[in-house]
Each structure stands twice: as C-alpha cells, then as structure tokens.
Amino acid sequence: MLIGPGVRHRLAEQVARTGARRAVVVSARPAGWTPDPGVPHLVLSAEDGEAGKTLSVVERYCRRFAQFGLSRTDVVVAVGGGSTTDTAGLAAALYHRGVPVIHLPTTLLAQVDASVGGKTGANLPEGKNLVGAYWQPRAVLCDTDYLATLSAAELRSGYGEIARCHFIGAGDLRGRSHTEQIAASVRRKAELVSADERESSGRRHLLNYGHTLGHALEVGTGFTLRHGEAVAIGTVFAGRLAGHLGRITPERVAEHAEVVAHYGLSGRLPSGVDPAALLALMRRDKKATTGLTFVLDGPRGARRSPTYPSPRSPPCWPRCRAPSPRAEV
Structure with missing residues (x-):
C-alpha cells in the first residue's frame, strides 16, 4: 500500500513484482492520468459510477481479456473510483479463476475504503453489491495528486466514509490532512480485514457501519445520492438507533450528527423517499439473514446488532423533508 503524491508513477515497479509480462489497464481517467505499467498492455475505458457497476460490464472486461490473450500469470490494473476497482x-x-490485480484508486472514497480490503462487486436491480467475490489486490497505489481533480461533491462522498471511520476505531480525523485521513482509514480497515477477511467471525462487519441504510438509500434514490452521502445518513441513523436502544448516551448520539456535519454532509433522509421501500431494500442487504441487521455503537465500541425483526419502521426513523448540508436528523 503506497499513499502520497505521485505514487502512480511507481506502477511499473509494482507490475514487475508480480512477474507479469502483459497487462490490461481498466481506466476511468484520461490518458495523461493513466500511468504506463511498463509491459505490453491494453487500455480499456471505464466509466465511474454505480450505473456502470453491472455484470454486463464485468463480462465485457473478461471478453476483452480473452481477446487480448491475457494469461493467469499476467495482471489487471484498475485506475478509477470505487465502481471501477x-x-x-x-x-x-473471475477470469481464469483469478488473475493478479493492482488498484490505483483516483477518488477519495476509493482511497479510504473501496479499493482496499479485497471485496469486489457488481449491483443488481434488486440491490447493491449482491454479486461479488473476495480477491485481494497485489498492490494499492493511493496517489493524492488525483484528489486535486475531484469536484466538491466527489470529495464529500469520500468524507462520508471518513466520518463513518470515526465510530469504528480510526479516531477523530477532523482537521487532518488527506494523506493522514487515508492512512488512518486504511490502517483501521486492514486491522479488521486481517482478523476477518471473509466476514466469517463478525469483526469485519464493523466496516458496514452506516451501510445498511446507506446502500438502501443509494438504490432507492436511483443512485442520485453518492455512496458517501448515503453512508453519512446511515451513520447518523445508526447513532439514533443505538441511542433509542439505550446503547449510547444522548451526547454520543449527537456526536454522530456533529461529525457528519463537520464534513459538510447531511444526516437527513432526502425528500420523496418511501420508508417502506427502504425497509424492503434493507432486508435484501447481503448482511441480512432473518431481518434487519445493523452495526451499532455501544459502551464497548461498535458491534453488530441483533436482528431487528419488526416489519414496521424502527421507532427512531428520521422522518425529515429535504436534506440540508449541515442539518441534524
């Protein structure tokens, strides 16, 4: 894992370490921002965004791998946001049952979360990330130069994941530099992934803090809410639910809203979202078994909650009108 300005230029070094003789570079960035892997290669264009995170896109990539003659000793390089990685x-x-992959995440969201941990995925119309595999990258190069090219909205989406990290043991990252925020977020994720790579023991579930409602909001709004924006709302809701269940104090509940607001994010449900539809989507979440499952804060820190079986809305459901950049739920 390399973090800092200009680390994309070390791609050829990382490719050489895999022993690959050829590469396919899947890139959502312009040519000037897509580094040379140092071996004969094919560049495939990608389009960042959840709309392109489908099985048809995955099939297109695999077919181009085959047409190029990529072998299982070669390498795939992903350059882009979380949907591209x-x-x-x-x-x-999937190709040849597994070829090495190197990630160059180019958004703050991807650098703090999406590109690390070994999870890959595609969406279905029925829900987000319902199809996927665990496949650890050989290297991740987080070049902070890419962040200067991002819109304010794209940066806010990354801040949503950083705000969530506040409540899963990464510490208070407010006021820290991007490099420090990325490093702390990745360090905490690495600790959890190394202890529970495939979510078998429950430790890795902490990374889903705010994501049960967050993923439902993404799908329920047709992905007009960016991932980090949706996770921010889910994080505030997780605080409210934990407070309602007596797991945390009112002050800790308020801290959830304060941290999210610090990063310029809303903690309120957008107008026009049907709570019943969100509940149905949450029950399709990949963590759900017999009901709704949340990761909630508590006296010993965040933990996976017992199943919430009621078909009704949780009693602390945030019923708000329109989102406001700094409003509490």
Missing part, C-alpha cells in the same frame, strides 16, 4: 477487480477474480 470493484468491477475490474471482479473481472480479475
């Missing part, structure tokens, strides 16, 4: 990573996991 997810789909290219899934294609790498």
Whole structure:
C-alpha cells in the first residue's frame, strides 16, 4: 500500500513484482492520468459510477481479456473510483479463476475504503453489491495528486466514509490532512480485514457501519445520492438507533450528527423517499439473514446488532423533508 503524491508513477515497479509480462489497464481517467505499467498492455475505458457497476460490464472486461490473450500469470490494473476497482477487480477474480490485480484508486472514497480490503462487486436491480467475490489486490497505489481533480461533491462522498471511520476505531480525523485521513482509514480497515477477511467471525462487519441504510438509500434514490452521502445518513441513523436502544448516551448520539456535519454532509433522509421501500431494500442487504441487521455503537465500541425483526419502521426513523448540508436528523 503506497499513499502520497505521485505514487502512480511507481506502477511499473509494482507490475514487475508480480512477474507479469502483459497487462490490461481498466481506466476511468484520461490518458495523461493513466500511468504506463511498463509491459505490453491494453487500455480499456471505464466509466465511474454505480450505473456502470453491472455484470454486463464485468463480462465485457473478461471478453476483452480473452481477446487480448491475457494469461493467469499476467495482471489487471484498475485506475478509477470505487465502481471501477470493484468491477475490474471482479473481472480479475473471475477470469481464469483469478488473475493478479493492482488498484490505483483516483477518488477519495476509493482511497479510504473501496479499493482496499479485497471485496469486489457488481449491483443488481434488486440491490447493491449482491454479486461479488473476495480477491485481494497485489498492490494499492493511493496517489493524492488525483484528489486535486475531484469536484466538491466527489470529495464529500469520500468524507462520508471518513466520518463513518470515526465510530469504528480510526479516531477523530477532523482537521487532518488527506494523506493522514487515508492512512488512518486504511490502517483501521486492514486491522479488521486481517482478523476477518471473509466476514466469517463478525469483526469485519464493523466496516458496514452506516451501510445498511446507506446502500438502501443509494438504490432507492436511483443512485442520485453518492455512496458517501448515503453512508453519512446511515451513520447518523445508526447513532439514533443505538441511542433509542439505550446503547449510547444522548451526547454520543449527537456526536454522530456533529461529525457528519463537520464534513459538510447531511444526516437527513432526502425528500420523496418511501420508508417502506427502504425497509424492503434493507432486508435484501447481503448482511441480512432473518431481518434487519445493523452495526451499532455501544459502551464497548461498535458491534453488530441483533436482528431487528419488526416489519414496521424502527421507532427512531428520521422522518425529515429535504436534506440540508449541515442539518441534524
């Protein structure tokens, strides 16, 4: 894992370490921002965004791998946001039953979360990330130069994941530099993934803090809410639910809203969202078994909650009108 300005230029070094003789570079960035892997290669264009995170895109990548003659000793390089690293990573996991992959995440969201941990995935109309595989990258190069090219909205989406990290043991990252925020977020994720790579023991579930409602909001709004924006709302809701269940104090509940607001994010449900539809989507979440499952804060820190079986809305459901950049739920 390399973090800092200009680390994309070390791609050829990382490719050489895999022993690959050829590469396919799946890139959502312009040519000037897509580094040379140092071996004969094919560049496939990708389009960042959840709309392109489909199985048809994964199939297209795999077919181009085959046409190029990529072998299982070669390498796939993903250059882009989380949707690009997810789909290219899934294609790498499936093609020849697994070829090495290297990620160059180019958004703050991807650098703090999506590109690390070994999860790959694609969406279905029925829900987010319902198809995927665990496939660890050989290297991740987080070049902070890419962040200067991002819109304010794209940066806010990354801040949503950083805000969530506040409540899963990464510490208070407010006021820290991007490099420090990325390093702390990745360090905490690495600790959890190394202890529970495939979510078998429950430790890795902490990374889903705020995501049960967050994923439902993404799908329920047709992905007009960015991932980090949706996770921010889910994080505030997780605080409210934990407070309602007596797991945390009112002050800790308020801290959830304060941290999210610090990063310029809303903690309120957008207008026009049907709570019943969100509940149905949450029950399709990949963590759900017999009901709704949340990761909630508590006296010993965040833990996976017992199943919430009621078909009704949780009593602390945030019923708000329109989102406001700094409003509490």
